[in-house]
Amino acid sequence: MGRTAAVAGASGYAGGELLRILLAHPGIEIGALTAGGSAGTRLGEHQPHLLPLADRILAETSVDNLAGHDVVFLALPHGRSAAIAEQLGDDVLVVDCGADFRLADSAAWERFYGSPHAGTWPYGLPELPGGREALAGARRIAVPGCHVTTATLALAPAFDADIAEPDVVVVAVTGTSGAGKAPKPHLIGSEVMGSAGPYGVGGAHRHNPEIVQNLSGVAGTPVTLSFTPVLAPMSRGILATCTAPLKPGVTVQAARTTYERRLSAEPFVHLLPEGTWPTTAMTLGANTALVQVTVDEAANRLVAIAAIDNLTKGTAGGAVQSANIALGLPETTGLPLTGVAP
Amino acid sequence: MGRTAAVAGASGYAGGELLRILLAHPGIEIGALTAGGSAGTRLGEHQPHLLPLADRILAETSVDNLAGHDVVFLALPHGRSAAIAEQLGDDVLVVDCGADFRLADSAAWERFYGSPHAGTWPYGLPELPGGREALAGARRIAVPGCHVTTATLALAPAFDADIAEPDVVVVAVTGTSGAGKAPKPHLIGSEVMGSAGPYGVGGAHRHNPEIVQNLSGVAGTPVTLSFTPVLAPMSRGILATCTAPLKPGVTVQAARTTYERRLSAEPFVHLLPEGTWPTTAMTLGANTALVQVTVDEAANRLVAIAAIDNLTKGTAGGAVQSANIALGLPETTGLPLTGVAP
Amino acid sequence: MGRTAAVAGASGYAGGELLRILLAHPGIEIGALTAGGSAGTRLGEHQPHLLPLADRILAETSVDNLAGHDVVFLALPHGRSAAIAEQLGDDVLVVDCGADFRLADSAAWERFYGSPHAGTWPYGLPELPGGREALAGARRIAVPGCHVTTATLALAPAFDADIAEPDVVVVAVTGTSGAGKAPKPHLIGSEVMGSAGPYGVGGAHRHNPEIVQNLSGVAGTPVTLSFTPVLAPMSRGILATCTAPLKPGVTVQAARTTYERRLSAEPFVHLLPEGTWPTTAMTLGANTALVQVTVDEAANRLVAIAAIDNLTKGTAGGAVQSANIALGLPETTGLPLTGVAP
């Protein structure tokens, strides 16, 4: 009530999803909307689904335009956030949907992003052990990568309970919106429809070190990761199939109980009933993560699968969830629990 | 506030969409959920996207289970509504998402549905001239067919202003969810994906007489209709391309002004800025209809195109919009104006 | 058999489809492959589905590289073909998949393309009355636009038999590949999937005057056309729903007989059995057009619907079919009659 938020990068997919959520948020009023190349145009040209904001004109992304709000959401290309955040002052909550402040390890940052490391901000994944404490009262939040949220939510309960060996294989089927709105040859509809194909194979994806960071933190020991994202013909959604060798003696019942205990109090992470597996369609437009877990006895592996909407729980919804905590609002304020299906 | 609603047919697509909307409706509390063959099962088995209701058990669709609510939404197969409505009493608002009470012409009913005509209820399209008056205080509402809503919203302004000849051609591209959840060979994903195909060609579709009824009513003269629905590879959405010969002397400016005047006060029907054409993606999950109109001078035809989400504005959202009016609530209560995109 | 063909524009969708067909053509050997910006790269980078040609290096599109073949297929941007064709000599068969030489009316060309008219070549639609005669021995062929082929094949039998009034409404649902491979914001997968939207509305599409040209030619009288293409979430395929007022006294049986007579000898245009309507999936990768016709008595309209694969019968297959005639080969040589489904 009375809090205002600016959104930088309002013409993109993450920016549009932030606005969709904020339009329904009772505690935050939408302030300035800014963009880069699209500054000066109507928001309706870029986000025709956001009718109530259609006639708003996009301002230039600048400190001047972003200042004076209680919250500033940044949905900018990598490397742009630090300069803006510095000038916004410590009383403003800055929530960065980009990668700049996610990694604690500068060497890992430089290896994967090829530029100097900007620093590390409080990490916007409340479901991590200690996650909410780290966010309470924070004035800076680094929103996790969408693949990172999915894989971490799927496997954190297992490593927190020490039921799996720290040698993880994740294959994540993902929609195209995670790649953003800039037109590239391999992203046009004619290429995407009817096709599944991997990218960033062999440890090359930038979300790799961030998944390792999260799972190693939870496990209390370095976790090894093989991660392969696969682009599938859908706009939204990530389905991460995650496996790891079982610690000796872990039964399917024990694995399930472990997950039940750790997830029962989570407002947005739901363990599905036994025998039901998540699909991305179940989460469309919702801030939920759906999880299921089982044990493959013959392979001696834990199999945990999570589905999220990459733009909601994976980006904009997760950002608002963490912002709610930082602002002292109830964590679920304004966040959709119901998806749009079919 | 204090009003309760039962939903009959809660396991289907229309029922699920009604529940998605009602979950966010501040003036209506969700009461009994009933089903036919799925009675006794968890709602979560059928609507996994509606997490807050996942553990609700579906009751049998019966008068006993539906009685005692302020509103009863019926999302049932054709021919089932009359018997239930009769026994619910006149103080209950019964909103029928099925076809039984849409048509005024018994002969047209029998020709297209092959069964005795059940009667005619107040018609749930507030945007029709006189539409809101007919719904104020109503205790029975017949929700229009989804194709009917689309074509009527696209062309009613033209016939209301008498700028087009009553000889209409409508081709409506539609997603698959309008065909419901019952598995049929031509609806499986392998057949639908990558394919566009017509159905109900040559005047055979059941929404045909209902479109004629609406447009003839607005025009004040019998309208002739050629209607072809085309199934396209998407779950939701209808895009209706509607053309009719121009009355003499109608310019594109005049056509646009006509539409602006008639739509400017509508909360859910938006005339897009000149040069922007609607897409179904702009409306996903929203109760909005997006409209654009132009004049094809060489063909001497008005071209009006409307897009809606067939399950929201086309069914469940339209039902709640009309119910709001009947209950004396603000018409827009609880209805989403923003779609989910991309 | 001894004949060689060069393909200019081999890195694009039309070029790729030409090569797919020529690889299976027993009478034509593939010679030079040329491109613009992609010259110097492996074909496999652009057409990974054409394994037998993967290691061929693309040459620059130039007269030097194209000369010395019996046939030159041009799949180039508009306006590029004339200069090349002039220098290739009259003994070479030049088949232009672009628009430059399709229209007979220079004024129509300039109105729709905004550049000087290059001329008019023999028209590559053998199914038109007199179409094969015009192509026999030709050394220049203008391949029709994909929407044009669809609409013409659907309606030519009706106008040839004079059973419909010359006032046509066509709505054509089309896949994205017709828009080519150049990445544009509205064509990326995230925008296209789950969405249907019109373009070129109100007579603005460049295929408009070409459809008028064909149908007017068959009808022997000027035909009026309202044409609306609608982009749907699929890579290939056009489904054209075409209607026109009936001439007095035309019954559904008469319409069907008319189509049967005119299509029974066509190798690639098939009238489906009564009650079966075409879908685009039935034609994927085949050089076939599937047609169905009926009469809407209430609307007094003929409804004819045709489906093709826009890249095969709509572009590359049609080009090879016409080239076969011009070269004196059996018309069906090397052309697929069977689609790939599901």
Added chain:
Amino acid sequence: MGRTAAVAGASGYAGGELLRILLAHPGIEIGALTAGGSAGTRLGEHQPHLLPLADRILAETSVDNLAGHDVVFLALPHGRSAAIAEQLGDDVLVVDCGADFRLADSAAWERFYGSPHAGTWPYGLPELPGGREALAGARRIAVPGCHVTTATLALAPAFDADIAEPDVVVVAVTGTSGAGKAPKPHLIGSEVMGSAGPYGVGGAHRHNPEIVQNLSGVAGTPVTLSFTPVLAPMSRGILATCTAPLKPGVTVQAARTTYERRLSAEPFVHLLPEGTWPTTAMTLGANTALVQVTVDEAANRLVAIAAIDNLTKGTAGGAVQSANIALGLPETTGLPLTGVAP
């Protein structure tokens, strides 16, 4: 030349793909087409894309109707093949696209299929070490499961060269056509489009023991497998992401050389150029498997990814390839090397 083939199960997806291939096969003539519940109907009702066979009437699937051909392709539900094969005689080549005769281990069969084991036939994967020898002159062939073909082709070179530990994780993204044509609730388009979801998780999929059988055979030691198939919104295609721990000292160059050596002579399995990863779209309708391999140094894992068309190389094309060998024809006869893209 002169050889005839009958296809049992001609109305299904595997049957349709067999016919599409056989129509272009110069050494096999199509004989009887049989079906179960669809006997007596036109093939065109079920396979409208196979125009040249549209008017063929389906016979009852019976020994009488199948006898008298040189080859009988069975595309039947599990458990139906043994009785037919027994009565067809040893001079007939019987190619079973079903599972009945794939497994050597009766206990594994009974565990996964729940019925008595029918036996073991020569295995239709020529690319296995010794695979062609086993098929030469065979009169019975068991065609592998589609997931099995994909995973085996991806990993066989590694195990044949002993560069990976026998502890495999496979996640296979697959289109819907592998689930067949029978309509089921979770397979309708509205459920499938826009969604990715796993099935048969935790070792429950029937292709599990068959992958283990193949890889263990190649490795010469028991291989452990974690296999998760994921349904994606596309009709055709399987993309299998396969990883296994590296044997000590294996570099990416060594892995690549290993694959090059083992695949260079294969007519249908192609190792893509370095840095290019397979997509399913590259294989649509082709009998090819596209493979790429790399080493994830941080995870110490080999990552091999293969893409096929599940109906072509994964079923019908693989069946014809093996039949060619058994009949003494060149292995590639009549098999498409070029896919249909985009």
